[in-house]
Amino acid sequence: MIIKQSQRTLCGVLGAVTLLCGFNQNASDAAEQHPNVVLFLVDDMGPLDTSVPFLTDSKGHPERYPLNDFYRTPAMERLASHGVRFSTFYAMSVCSPTRTSIITGQNAARHRVTQWIRSEENNRGEFGPPDWRWVGVQDPSVTLPGVLRENGYRTIFVGKAHFGPLGELSEWPTNLGFDVNIAGCSWGQPGSYYGLDGYGDIKGNKRRAVPHLEKYHGTETFLSEALTIEAKKQITSAVEDKKPFFLDFAHYAVHAPFQSDPRFASHYKDSGKPKNAQAYATLIEGMDKSLGDILDHLDSLGVAEETFVLFVGDNGSDAPLGSVHEHASSYPLRAKKGTHYEGGMRVPFIASWARPSQKSSVQKRLHIPEGAIQQQLGTVMDIYPTVLAITGTQPPADYTLDGTDLQTQLEGHRNSSRDEKFLMHFPHKHRSSYFTSLRDGDWKLVYHYRPSDNPAKTPYELFNLAQDPFEKQNLADRKPQVLSRLMATMTASLQEQSALYPVDADGNEMVPKAP
The missing domain is CATH 3.30.1120.10 (Arylsulfatase, C-terminal domain)
Structure with a gap:
């Protein structure tokens, strides 16, 4: 069932964010065959960690809960008003399995990266399967960026990778099909979010220092902001080179450590929430500002109408509210990341053109209704076949996909052929x-x-x-x-x-x- 978001809720957002920009004809011509794709991936963010209501009532209408009124995510509201969000979207319950599922289109049971990957040693656990794929996937010919690169795309990775352990090919995204890698490495959390700390290189957890950002060391540039600046530079470079691009922008936020982003701390100081929960909320808002900055940048370059944006979390929320298996951090959903309950594996998902336009020829091939809610479920495995379909790219021969092309659902319909x-x-x-x-x-x-x-x-x-x-x-x-x-x-x-x-x-x- 598809429900349009109310005009009253979203018209103010639409009016506030409409931007005037020049139109890049060369980019438009290239997009006729190869629309750009931005995958905006947020770490440890659940569907309640936002001011956008993803859950619905019995009639399919969006239903707000207290956490929706605690968090501030105006850019997510903007993106949701332009496209479709899913009320039920699933990821694996921890990060490395989800990230591998996104770039392979396969379930963790099949690709066998079934646990988060510890960089220094095999963390299968006492009774875990000895042959699980701790080393990560290592064949770029079948990964989403690898296949897109063969189809003429510039493939860009910015942020948290966590695809494989130290010393393995999978440690670096450039071995998995990406042309460019900024800040991606083996570990799954930053040594620090603060530029003054060198993101862990100067102060903090030096074993988890974020690489490639030395130019920001000793400055007050928060990690989410530094990554956004670098992502914008890469987008500009691809557009200037007239190359269609696939950007996997995978924020380290909102993973622990829960360090307060000073740009937004004042918004939560009177909330009554614990200090670490307030810090978590600032990480959410900083991530959201990054999303808005990317959308604005696409507009300024004249490529927003030809750029397909996917927003998704990698597992359930890790908000420091309540104990692990309670109805607390993801209330009303039960539990948090790393668990078998819905709060552990339900994530936010929004799909939209960066700027909707009825005149865009590329958008006529995939018309996404604005402000819609799709109630039929989706999963992170669906991203791979969907991106290939939208970009006109064929999957590798004899390759098994567990995901489903989402285009029918993105257009506002129920896909009667998908496996529920x-x-x-x-x-x-x-x-x-x-x-x-x-x-x-x-x-x-x-x-x-x-x-x-x-x-x-x-x-x-x-x-x-x-x-x-x-x-x-x-x-x-x-x-x-x-x-x-x-x-x-x-x-x-x-x-x-x-x-x-x-x-x-x-x-x-x-x-x-x-x-």
């Missing part, structure tokens, strides 16, 4: 440990390989998300037939994707056991 399932396989120890979850229509199953390692202390959790969207009532004992059906579907999916399982104390695979 999402498999999340995590055979490691973390906040939620050794589990596989399956969303299948209205139902959600969670299977625990080691029940004693999880708060539920049971092998099975079963929720009807249509009736219980916030996962308060486990129906596993009351719906045995549904439980058996979903277990069979989950097991078959894992087998089809050649998933790796946790192991017991003797090293034997712990395959799922039917009830």
